[in-house]
Amino acid sequence: MTKPQTEALHAASEGLDARPLTEIAEILAAGQIAAAEVVRAAEAQIAQGAELMAHSISSHARLHYIAAGSSGLMAAADAQELGGTFSIPPSQIRIHMAGGLPTGVEMPGDTEDEAEGLAQGLADLSAKDTVIAVSASGETPYTLAAADIAQRAGASVIGIANNPDTSLLRAANVAICLATPAEVLSGSTRMGAGTAQKIALNILSTLMAVKLGHVHDGMMVNVHADNAKLRARAAGIVARIARVDATVAMAALEATDGAVKPAVLVALGASLAEARALLTNTNDNLRAALARQT
Template identity: 55%
Template sequence: MPSAATERLHPAAKGLDARPGHEVLDVLLTAQAAALDAVRSALPAIEAGAVLMADAMRSGRRLVYAGAGSSALMAGADGMELPGTYGIPSERIGLLMAGGLPTDAIMPGASEDDAQAADLAAAEIQAGDTVIAVTASGRTPYPMAVAITARSKGAKVIAIANNPGVPIFDHADVAICLPTPPEVIAGSTRMGAGTAQKVALNLMSTLMGIRLGQVHDGMMVGLVADNAKLRARARSMVMEIAGVDADCAARALATADGAVKPAILIATGTGKDEATRRLAASDNNLRAALARVNKTGTGSRTTKTNHGSEI
């Protein structure tokens, strides 16, 4: 019997292939829910990881995601969504995947063992960067090598794995263990392990975005509005937070070149240059910048807190 939980046989898997479809799906769904439960025990470590990510962003450094196979796909999905969601410049996100990011459905399995390729890929990592290395087993050579090289260069490393006490944690500043149960399809870590990884990554990067001031009352005020849906969302956020109508919100966004946070300040009656200055003085935190506007009386409108009282 393999020692790693991700490689063991699931107790409900016996005779799975001979059962009715609805029963198979119920077993799979139950296993996915159990995998999610494993994330809760890792919340303190996930919070610590979010701190490292936010520190890297504040200091002008980069986030580098690394992995192989399905773990790399989970990591890559998180990294690729950060620019649009939280306005993080794409050049400050690195994506290192064993064998390279696929442009088709081919992911060569042997590439995950190529530590030499990982060393070459990790050459771009610099001191002050934060690396998020993801591996279900916790011992995959590619992300292991990236983690080791990253630490040797003075970068911080967040390691995410689905087994306790695994080697990659020895090379991590923050170790996030997601102790998921055995997979119903033994070893298919795109299932429970992958689900837990995706949730942990979502939680960590979302908390980072909040700490960077890119979220206000649950609204993604740091988004980059580059399509019709997001432009409408940006307009709605300006209307909601500044308390203005659609035309005023649209004018403010046009003045702010589509950036939501300065547009909100502009919609309250602040000039464009002053809006930029106030955000800079508030560490780009919208709530703090709005408080400055209302304290000095520069804005012509008041803004509501999430409890409905005026600030």
């Protein structure tokens, strides 16, 4: 049986521990860079996955991030950033991690072979939902069980794996293969494989936000300014897009209770009611609303 690439020995592994730490650091850094590069080969598939995710969110359905071990941490990190970065409602995001999200410093390793509680956790899965299933090996029992449940429910499955031609990728509607090189520490997929997964997940969710109209000229226009740091950032965004000074931008944000998109329109002279109507009529797309306002 051919050993999967994620379990193979790295070319620089022999005598690794006998080298100076600076040399080992160079090898490790090179391994991370090589892992990051493989994401380029999956750009088309990542874009397809983002379309599915955006459709679920715009349909008031849910995203389900499902994984075990280190892959679970990568998936959870992306899911937990969606609210703060793009104001995706918490009710539309679910995290399913084998054994549950860790509450301490230890992460159980045996749970990835189990699917206990998974059927219950996915009992209300709908055909409009999208499942983002992540597994470095592509053969993790927990993740495969989730993909099977999702397929039977008619939900869309985005499979992310670091080995080609694996069960997860075959079960997915969109298969994202991140064929990372052998790990410098054989089998330690928290390293190269995890790096590629994190990059792919970052791109997936950002492309989703672009499709939803939550990004304008590289700015996060769906962020809700509910703390001092975000208020300052939001004021800068409003000022830049509307080409007004900071005082006008801050007043517009106060009028919209910290919501950036309507604040831009208010800063340009619209009433709050007009701003909300413009955004409603353009599917919450600021660029389209601006075109109609002018």
